[in-house]
Amino acid sequence: MSRQTSCVARSARSRKSYHHGDLRASLLDAAVELIAERGLHGLSLRECARRAGVSHAAPYRHFADKDALLLAIARRGFELLTRTGVAAMRGVEDPRDRLDAYGVAYVRFAVDNPVLFRVMFTAEIEEPEPESEPEPEPESQDHTGRAFELLMEAAAAVVGEDSEQAQELAAVASWSLPHGLAMLILDGRIPAEQASTPDEAEDLARKILAQWRGPLS
Amino acid sequence: MSRQTSCVARSARSRKSYHHGDLRASLLDAAVELIAERGLHGLSLRECARRAGVSHAAPYRHFADKDALLLAIARRGFELLTRTGVAAMRGVEDPRDRLDAYGVAYVRFAVDNPVLFRVMFTAEIEEPEPESEPEPEPESQDHTGRAFELLMEAAAAVVGEDSEQAQELAAVASWSLPHGLAMLILDGRIPAEQASTPDEAEDLARKILAQWRGPLS
């Protein structure tokens, strides 16, 4: 039978059927690949379409716009980051250790998924106004915020029942440090001996976070 | 006399003479302005040329290419950042206070110059290989590094004569925290009540750094 029913065909360069199977996912994959090769600036919808083996206007059936593609990638990134963070904290009892575990996982995520991380924080990507719907869907809504809420909770557990402001301060600080470290590493601005491999980067994060317990103890 | 000898004419929309006067600087200004309006992604050499009142290919007499323009902006940013950091630390005696002053100034710089800051750390901007010259010019060379060296020294003064590794660790941490904070603020990811104005952002940085003295002193 020439008919391939199991034709999910993620990255099908050559397909037989008129329809692709899962073009949306293929385009996302192609985009991430492309960015990895040529940088964010080198991303082109047409090239994504080419790599997915599809005509240049096909992507517009799945993404309103180039920015919508980027936004989808960012969303994918935030989901993965949230999952990674949860996994890293699982089973760690001490609140402070949990917070550190999240920080280390954050940096590790960044060096393991540099493209996702960069797209996530390149901004210029704003959620388009929901137009008609005031409540688009509370669940799929703000994956950006989930990662932060997680951190917020972890930080609150460390600070204790102090003022809410102290909790927020701790959360912001506990996010800033790994975030800055990750960004600097990705930009190649950390001396090469300290973070040339993912493992070294993780080590560096661990050391810094351990040393930085500071007022939260 | 119709001849205006003082025709430096920075942002001359309409110029009389064939030559512009200081096109290079005008283009840089226009580029920063454009990025502020439309985002990095909306920067276009042709629009810069238009705003400088010059033909679309004129910029190529001053910049090899679009990336070269960005690189020039980044360089300008690092110079300003270095000056800002030096000024902030001037007269502050206590090593730890000096380090904090640098951190606060760093964040303040970012919120005061969001375009410069973003261009500086957008990466994808690599110094082109010097081709022939092995030593391009030690002074104009690495303004990226000056800002970091400054920090390195300030951190070393706090840590003392400990191992060099401890100094580097402190420097990386002391850079990561303000850098991450600045990035998150610029991305609008810090709760609005905490950093909606430059002054609030500076306050936030001050509080966090004060609280984060941690292992240093």
Add this chain to the structure above:
DNA sequence: GATTTATGTAGACGATGTCAACAATGATGA
């Protein structure tokens, strides 16, 4: 099996980055 909906194609448009050929200006040296 007919109709509707989802998905992909073809072609066009204006804008962009970049290059090559040409023109005007200002500096240099006889």
Add this chain to the structure above:
DNA sequence: TCATCATTGTTGACATCGTCTACATAAATC
């Protein structure tokens, strides 16, 4: 003073890109 020449702008062209409209095909629904 004037001819020469390197700088700096201008024009026009090309390939590519994002995006739109009109059309074609497959899949789903009745």
